[in-house]
Amino acid sequence: MMRQWLSQIGLVIRLEMRKTFFSRRGLWVYLLALAPVLIFLGHSLSEIGHRNDRRAMNAAHPVSADALHSIKPGMAIQDVVDKVGEPFAKAEIQRRNLKLDIYQYTDGESVFAYTFRNGELVGTRTETRDTIPQDSLIFAGVFQFFYLRLAIFFGCVGVFTNLFRGEMLDKSLHFYLLTPIRREVLAVGKYLAGLIATLVIFCTSTLLQLTALSLHFTGSEISEYLAGPGGGHIASYVGVTAAACLGYGSIFLAAGLLFKNPIIPAAVVLVWEGANLFLPAALKKVSVIFYLQSLSPVVAPPDVNMPVLEKLLITTAEPVPVAWALLGLLTLTMLVLAMAALKARKLEINYSTD
DSSP states (O other), X not given: OHHHHHHHHHHHHHHHHHHHHHOGGGHHHHHHHHHHHHHHHHHHHHHHHHHHHHHHHHHHSOOOHHHHHTOOTTOBHHHHHHXXXXXXXXXXXEETTEEEEEEEEEOSSOEEEEEEETTEEEEEEEEOOOOHHHHHHHXXXXXXXXXXXXXXXXXXHHHHHHHHHHHHHHTOTHHHHTSSOOHHHHHHHHHHHHHHHHIIIIIHHHHXXXXXXXXXXXXXXXXXXXXXXXXXXXXXXXXXXXXXXXXHHHHHHHHHHHOSSTHHHHHHHHHHXXXXXXXXXXXXXXXXHHHHHHHOSSOOOOOTTSOHHHHHHOOOOOOOOHHHHHHHHHHHHHHHHHHHHHHHXXXXXXXXXX
């Protein structure tokens, strides 16, 4: 019997794959998956452009990093110029008896801005190029606050709710119901088809995002990162993406079976997941995003521009170990799938009302 069920599940997956990947209702899912790739690609291209500009300015006004670091507070403008030459850019601000001069130099990698007050150096500001640790935090923020909470969330809404609800709207679900196949097997087959599709789309997007973000680093920097924590981080991000598809997929498959309008439960889940930052520690654990964040290799800090009142409302909960996080997600998935299978077992359709 088990072999027959597995064979039927495989058949359902094959039938569903083309519909899932090329459904006109789900084409916007690809746009959601592509959006962060474009964000990181734009960031890398911008960094490459800035680096080329700095190198061009250094070629026109050559100066070494050691010479720039040797400039000390209290030096006069002429002493600085004698030591490192003319800047590539300078500005003058005159305010009554106060005169400010800002001289900018670059060693081809970083930009040094020296501020002179009435001809005396009073401040130095250094703008360095992005480093891999800095971009790791940028990626963690986009991944946890946009990609998991919005892109994958709504992507799973689009894919999994349409597995049953879409066929009801197309008036084609009865073809499945007329075949000698158990409804539970049909539900599992459809879920696995949707899971495969979302895994391919969103895991590929995660890898493309990391690739796009790394374009402005040198080969040696990337090799050093991969030899250190980089390989583990990449595997973790792909794993978290897969776990998100697993958990959210089961929820929205059940929503497509239980509700005529699955947008309403999707909105409820979205609000609950979005409010996770502010929930008590006990309630945080009754959500998918809590376990996904526990699995993430880098914890994204809260938005620095967040209002003070909201920061005060943020609560913390100790992340659960990886094994417990995976067990929690799998338990949630199995429970929701069991509920969806029970609903599918009693499924009756009336196209005039659906």
